[in-house]
Amino acid sequence: MSAPTMPPVAPVVQAQGLRQVYTIRRGFLRAPDHLQAVAGVSFSVQPGRTLAVVGESGCGKSTLARMVSLIESPTEGQLMLAGVDTAQADAAQKKLLRQKVQLVFQNPYGSLNPRKRIGQILEGPLEINTAMTATQRQEKARAMLAKVGLRPEHYDRYPHMFSGGQRQRIAIARALMLDPALVVADEPVSALDVSIQAQVLNLLADLQSELGLAYLFISHDLGVVRHIAHDVLVMYLGQVVEQGDKTTLFERPLHPYTRALMASTPGMHARGVASQRIVLKGELPSPLNPPAGCVFSTRCPHANARCHNERPELQTLDGRLVACHEALTLSQLAA
Ligand SMILES: Nc1ncnc2c1ncn2[C@@H]1O[C@H](COP(=O)(O)OP(=O)(O)OP(=O)(O)O)[C@@H](O)[C@H]1O
Numbered sequence: 001m002s003a004p005t006m007p008p009v010a011p012v013v014q015a016q017g018l019r020q021v022y023t024i025r026r027g028f029l030r031a032p033d034h035l036q037a038v039a040g041v042s043f044s045v046q047p048g049r050t051l052a053v054v055g056e057s058g059c060g061k062s063t064l065a066r067m068v069s070l071i072e073s074p075t076e077g078q079l080m081l082a083g084v085d086t087a088q089a090d091a092a093q094k095k096l097l098r099q100k101v102q103l104v105f106q107n108p109y110g111s112l113n114p115r116k117r118i119g120q121i122l123e124g125p126l127e128i129n130t131a132m133t134a135t136q137r138q139e140k141a142r143a144m145l146a147k148v149g150l151r152p153e154h155y156d157r158y159p160h161m162f163s164g165g166q167r168q169r170i171a172i173a174r175a176l177m178l179d180p181a182l183v184v185a186d187e188p189v190s191a192l193d194v195s196i197q198a199q200v201l202n203l204l205a206d207l208q209s210e211l212g213l214a215y216l217f218i219s220h221d222l223g224v225v226r227h228i229a230h231d232v233l234v235m236y237l238g239q240v241v242e243q244g245d246k247t248t249l250f251e252r253p254l255h256p257y258t259r260a261l262m263a264s265t266p267g268m269h270a271r272g273v274a275s276q277r278i279v280l281k282g283e284l285p286s287p288l289n290p291p292a293g294c295v296f297s298t299r300c301p302h303a304n305a306r307c308h309n310e311r312p313e314l315q316t317l318d319g320r321l322v323a324c325h326e327a328l329t330l331s332q333l334a335a
Pocket residue numbers: 022023024035036037055056057058059060061062063064287
């Protein structure tokens with residue numbers, strides 16, 4: 001007897017060629033500059049899965065997060081949320097989509113109103129967006145406190161009475177009050193002590209299994225990503241340089257930039273030639289004046305004349321997408 005085939009699960013988010021270009025004006029007499037913060041990024045995330053977006057500061061991670069959370073509209077590209085094309089959505093649909101996507105930030109203290117008790121903070125989104133009664137709101141807030149590992153008496157306390165890890169639990173609880181399908185977490189554990197980081201990551205993983213949440217997890221820290229991600233998208237100067245499932249990418253990274261990020265993360269070891277350390281040298285080029293060819297060519301030890309002149313396309317190789325002229329050679333060496 002053949003195994004039953006599972007019906008395909010529709011992605012919570014599907015992005016096709018997302019691009020964000022900022023216009024920077026410097027006085028009346030100068031022509032405006034154009035900064036491409038995100039240069040055509042495509043991905044999808046299914047319920048219960050985590051896509052991590054990694055890269056150095058300034059590579060476009062937060063811009064991507066703002067587009068997916070509907071805070072900013074892309075300059076170009078298509079963004080589908082829960083099967084709805086966000087560019088075609090009317091105001092009422094957008095309001096519903098905004099409930100389906102919730103954000104968790106790096107600094108929970110900055111996003112929690114210090115004058116409100118935790119109960120009020122959690123019930124705020126319900127008050128604005130639902131017709132629930134005060135009793136129903138309170139019940140849901142108390143249940144959510146328990147779900148994120150806080151105690152019933154915390155309901156009446158203020159944000160300053162909590163530790164950093166507890167505050168991040170509160171921020172996560174607030175994000176879940178409207179039953180989202182996708183949580184965009186922008187460096188959610190970067191401000192926490194390492195021991196606390198693991199607890200918050202475990203909580204996120206437990207909530208994902210329980211609620212079937214999809215996560216877009218933004219982080220510069222591959223050590224953290226290794227624990228939480230199913231799929232990984234590596235960005236450099238607004239471009240995707242490598243994208244695939246976590247195991248493929250971290251066991252046999254092909255792009256020299258992925259290898260450099262791994263080399264700078266303690267405890268991450270790739271196999272074969274991919275294990276040769278690449279140390280990142282030099283500064284990140286200005287996004288206002290990116291290199292003509294491969295965006296990574298100015299810092300890449302494998303760069304040749306072609307790399308300096310011709311931008312590599314993302315192509316499928318060894319079970320992942322990679323944008324590197326030397327990827328085939330590197331993959332043969334790694335085999
Ligand atoms: N509103 C804006 N106007 C102009 N430029 C912007 C704007 N927002 C971001 N940028 C620029 O776009 C590029 C990408 O920024 P972004 O914040 O998305 O990167 P990041 O990878 O999230 O970095 P970080 O971790 O430091 O936040 C940077 O060069 C940044 O200066």
